[in-house]
Amino acid sequence: MPNIIDGKAHSARIRESLKEEIALFKEQTSVTPGLAVILAGDDPASYVYVRNKIKACEELGIKSFAYYLPASVSEGELLGLIDRLNSDVNVHGILVQLPLPEGLDEESIISRIDYKKDVDGIHAVNAGKLLRGADALLPCTPAGCIELIKSVTEISGKRAVVVGRSNLVGKPLAIMLLAQNATVTICHSRTRDLKEICRSAEILCVAVGRPNFITADTVKEGAVVIDVGINRVDGRLCGDVKFDEVSLKASHITPVPGGVGPMTITMLLSNTLKAARLQCGR
Numbered sequence: 001m002p003n004i005i006d007g008k009a010h011s012a013r014i015r016e017s018l019k020e021e022i023a024l025f026k027e028q029t030s031v032t033p034g035l036a037v038i039l040a041g042d043d044p045a046s047y048v049y050v051r052n053k054i055k056a057c058e059e060l061g062i063k064s065f066a067y068y069l070p071a072s073v074s075e076g077e078l079l080g081l082i083d084r085l086n087s088d089v090n091v092h093g094i095l096v097q098l099p100l101p102e103g104l105d106e107e108s109i110i111s112r113i114d115y116k117k118d119v120d121g122i123h124a125v126n127a128g129k130l131l132r133g134a135d136a137l138l139p140c141t142p143a144g145c146i147e148l149i150k151s152v153t154e155i156s157g158k159r160a161v162v163v164g165r166s167n168l169v170g171k172p173l174a175i176m177l178l179a180q181n182a183t184v185t186i187c188h189s190r191t192r193d194l195k196e197i198c199r200s201a202e203i204l205c206v207a208v209g210r211p212n213f214i215t216a217d218t219v220k221e222g223a224v225v226i227d228v229g230i231n232r233v234d235g236r237l238c239g240d241v242k243f244d245e246v247s248l249k250a251s252h253i254t255p256v257p258g259g260v261g262p263m264t265i266t267m268l269l270s271n272t273l274k275a276a277r278l279q280c281g282r
């Protein structure tokens, strides 16, 4: 039987030590790390994500500032809010919940965030720093994946395949694996022989957004499989990997839910403390 990589348990352990670090930081600086979360529109899934982020902040001693804006909010209003938060000394991290309602330009909104407060790690400056191997605020989901992989295997020297090349997950995850000295291949919708490439992977990370996309015949015996996908099928959550059959072949695998998801919020909390430290020079 494969080992299930328990994202919830990992997450709980990391949050416990983060809580202590935050308490110590507050004691030393008299500063409370602050995270502003902006939600535009009324997408129910986004609302749940935002609520969970705020709850997690409270549990760890991070002050949260939530901004719920109507879907009709203008780009100018949103940029104005970001400008105010950029200059607010009580706010160390700014997160704009994606996807944005139609008509709002994601790129110009994200790039307006001060990169030092970009706790989602998706500002072009942070993406560039990641590419160059400089210290940066790293995107939360890929950073969470790396933690989970490291918990079960040595990454250095391994053949890793990432399926998906989004700026949010696939691309940064591939760069982070490369930084850990894996030999990395990225697959996408135009990849030929995708199954064969995936079958060569000792570490297979899947961020596609299609239920049951990865089947057992796509996976190498003994591979570590990280399923980033979140799909809703008949009212139930599932990943991109056909868990029942792939789990018989993988050495370790993340479940959905309970795998990568909890780690994403944990990395956001960690980034908020990191951003507060940077801004306070500690």
Ligand code: NDP
Pocket: 141, 163, 164, 165, 166, 167, 168, 169, 170, 187, 188, 189, 190, 191, 194, 207, 208, 209, 210, 228, 229, 230, 231, 260, 261, 264
């Ligand atoms: P995107 O839709 O931005 O990217 C999907 C990627 O999958 C694209 O690069 C696309 O290729 C590729 N793809 C689509 N169809 C195929 C195919 N048939 N064969 C090969 N590649 C394909 O999604 P995200 O990266 O934002 O998210 C991916 C999944 O991860 C989603 O289910 C999302 O909900 C989930 N997610 C989970 C998070 C978590 O915390 N667990 C956080 C963020 C996302 P191409 O570029 O060629 O179009």
